[in-house]
Every structure is written in C-alpha cells, then in structure tokens.
Amino acid sequence: MVHLARIEPFDGKPIGPAAPAARANVVAPASGAQPQFSDLEWSIVRLARRDRLWTIRPSGRLRRLWHGFIGRGRPELANPRLEALRRISVLSWHFGFSIPGQDVAEFLSSGFTPEQYELLVTRVGAAARPLRRVIGGEVLV
Numbered sequence: 001m002v003h004l005a006r007i008e009p010f011d012g013k014p015i016g017p018a019a020p021a022a023r024a025n026v027v028a029p030a031s032g033a034q035p036q037f038s039d040l041e042w043s044i045v046r047l048a049r050r051d052r053l054w055t056i057r058p059s060g061r062l063r064r065l066w067h068g069f070i071g072r073g074r075p076e077l078a079n080p081r082l083e084a085l086r087r088i089s090v091l092s093w094h095f096g097f098s099i100p101g102q103d104v105a106e107f108l109s110s111g112f113t114p115e116q117y118e119l120l121v122t123r124v125g126a127a128a129r130p131l132r133r134v135i136g137g138e139v140l141v
Contacts (some may be wrong), residue, residue: 036116040082084107085107088103098123
C-alpha cells in the first residue's frame with residue numbers, strides 16, 4: 001500500500017515518537033556533512049502528501065470567504081521557513097524533480113541547502129513509487 005510508505009531520515013532511523021529528542025533541533029548540515037531535516041520538518045513533508053496543488057496558491061477573496069463560511073482555516077503555516085518546506089513538499093509529491101526553478105529558488109532562499117532539496121525529492125519519490133509484487137514471474141501493481 002502506497003499510503004503506508006514511510007519517509008525515513010537520511011541516516012535510516014525511523015521518525016516518530018521513538019526517535020531521540022536530540023535530533024529534533026537539526027536544521028541544516030555543516031559543510032561536508034550529510035543533509036538532514038528535523039523530525040518536525042519530516043512531519044511537514046509527510047503531511048504535505050495529502051495537500052492539493054491549490055493549497056500552495058495565495059488565497060483569494062472568494063476562497064477566504066468560502067473557508068470562513070465552512071469554518072476551515074488556511075492551509076499555510078505561520079513560520080515562513082516551514083511554509084517554504086511545505087510548498088516544495090507539495091510540489092515534490094505531485095511532480096518529483098520536475099519543479100519550476102523559481103519554486104526551488106524560494107525554497108533555497110528560505111535557508112535550506114541544495115543537498116536538502118535533493119534529499120527531500122529523492123525520499124518523496126521513493127515513498128511515492130507504487131509497491132510491486134511479483135507472483136509467478138508476473139509483476140502485479
């Protein structure tokens with residue numbers, strides 16, 4: 001089942017409540033180090049899988065009115081850095097490495113590194129691939 005695919009941090013240790021709290025403050029790697037994301041950042045990447053493409057567009061008057069009418073909040077995050085991560089994650093879930101350069105530039109200008117971008121899109125691509133089973137020499141999707 002594709003929706004059960006896990007996104008693991010770069011070192012292969014599981015993310016979640018069992019993960020050590022010491023890794024929670026990891027933001028950007030030092031030069032020459034492996035790229036990493038904090039547990040909070042990985043959770044934003046996982047949650048972005050459910051977001052639709054319209055959630056990354058600015059809210060217009062009609063959408064704000066509709067969301068106010070049905071009692072639903074805005075999908076944007078309050079922290080600009082985490083919002084940039086959410087936006088690039090939504091695009092990665094939908095398009096993989098085929099993301100416009102302007103969106104990648106906004107992601108990088110918010111404090112992330114190109115290595116972190118590559119790690120993010122690689123992990124999202126691996127989690128988004130359909131699971132395949134081979135039965136009797138025949139590949140079933």
